[in-house]
Amino acid sequence: MTDMQFQLDNFMLYCSSKNLSRKTLASYEQTLKLFMLYLKNEFQIEEVKKIQTGHMRHYIKYLRERGKYTVVAASNSNHNNHPEGRKDYNSEVSTSTISNYVRNIKVFFNYLYQVEKEITKNPMEKIENPKVERKFKQTLSPNQLKGIFNQFESSTFHGYRNRVITRLLLDTGMRVGECLSLLPENIDFQHKSIHVINAKNKQERFVYFSYKTANELKSWLRFRDRYSDSPFMFPTTKGTQLEVRNYERALRQAGEKVGVHVHPHLLRNNFAKYYILNGGDWFSLCRILGHSSVEVTQKAYLDFSDEEIGKKYQKHSPLTFIEEL
Known part of the structure; x- marks a missing residue:
């Protein structure tokens, strides 16, 4: 085992002890294995003490030039996953992906x-994250949302379940x-609240x-x-927990049936935007979303369109509420 491999294993054990999500752990491990592979192939480096700031700058340049899925950390991955068959194979690696790396x-x-x-x-001390161009978060209209809801067949178990999930999100x-992951006991109908435990950080x-x-x-x-006698609020027909990817599909x-590209996080985005547009405040929104600070919430949702800002202004104009003016 090389020094790099030992340090990576030790790091993963450290991260596991902090109860990070599986998704986060997998992201760390994949990223670091690809970086280690690059250092070994290009600079014959297998010790962490030999890594310099310049090596990272070379790696960022390399990431910008190589195509997607053209490099894998495990030698048998290409054989199993056939990445060359993907539509975006060898396309440009996005700035967002590089920033995550x-x-x-x-x-x-x-x-x-x-x-x-x-x-x-620390060789990373002077390395700045690539600036990611902000993507405008689409606001779905009431008609678009109604159209999406109506595509779920409420006479079937899975159709009714998915409709309720969508509206709840x-x-x-x-x-x-x-x-x-909700259980019925997490729901308090008296106070109309749901006790949520975040899988990412257990908060x-x-x-x-x-x-x-x-x-x-x-x-x-x-x-x-x-x-069903499943313990889950929204189980599969077999009583197991519904997987995120199956609901996403x-x-x-x-959405495709009504010409709208929609995913679960877009519903969360739309909740936040409608909450603010309808007069909600940033502080309570921050609490509801589970963000670490109001600044994080504002940074995530400060991309209202001119039309949306105009409508919000009409609700809060001083002349609208003060007759004497």
């Missing part, structure tokens, strides 16, 4: 420098993973739902109890 590598070297004291100088701003918070959603959830529970297909 840089961020993950920074976490690793911060660990080596600050926690383990394995290196006396829009009404609460929950992450899809949080929603699919707890409450989200809230409307009177309309309360009635829908009660109806769904009565329906669910006739056909159903939502995407519903």
Whole structure:
């Protein structure tokens, strides 16, 4: 085992002890294995103490020039996954992806420098994350949302379930993973609140739902109890926890039928935008979304269109509310 491999294994054990999500752990490991492969092939480096700032700059340049899926960390991955068959094979690696790689590598070297004291100088200290162009978050119109809801066949178990999930995500701003892991006992109908435990960091918070959603959830529970004894609020027909990718597929297909590209996080985005457009405040929105600070929330949702800002202004204009003026 090389020094790099040992340090990576140690880092992954450290991350696991901090209860990071599987998705985060997999992202760290894949990123670092690809970086290690590059250092070995290009510079014959297999010791963390030999890595310099210049090596990272070369790697960022390399990432910009190589195509997607043309490099894999495991030799048998190409054989199993056939990446050359993908439509985006060999296309340009996005700035967002490169930024994620840089961020993950920074976490690793911060660990080596600050926690383990394995290196006396952090080679990532002067490396800036590539600037990612902000993507405008689409606001779905009421008609588009209604069209999506209507694509789910409520006479079937999975269709009714997916319709309720979709409406609940829009009404609460929950992450899809949080929603699919819900148990009935997490729901407080008296206070119209849901106790959410974030799978990413194990932090707890409450989200809230409307009177309309309360009635829908009660109806769904009565329906669910006739056909399932699963502990989950939104189980599969076999009683197991519904996987995120399966719900994502159903939502995407519903959107395609009405000409809308939709995914679960877009519902969370739309909850946040409608919340602010309808007069909600940033502080309570931050609490509901489970963000670490109001600044994080504002940074994520400050991309309102001119039309949206204009409509919000009409609700809050001083002359509208002060007759004397």
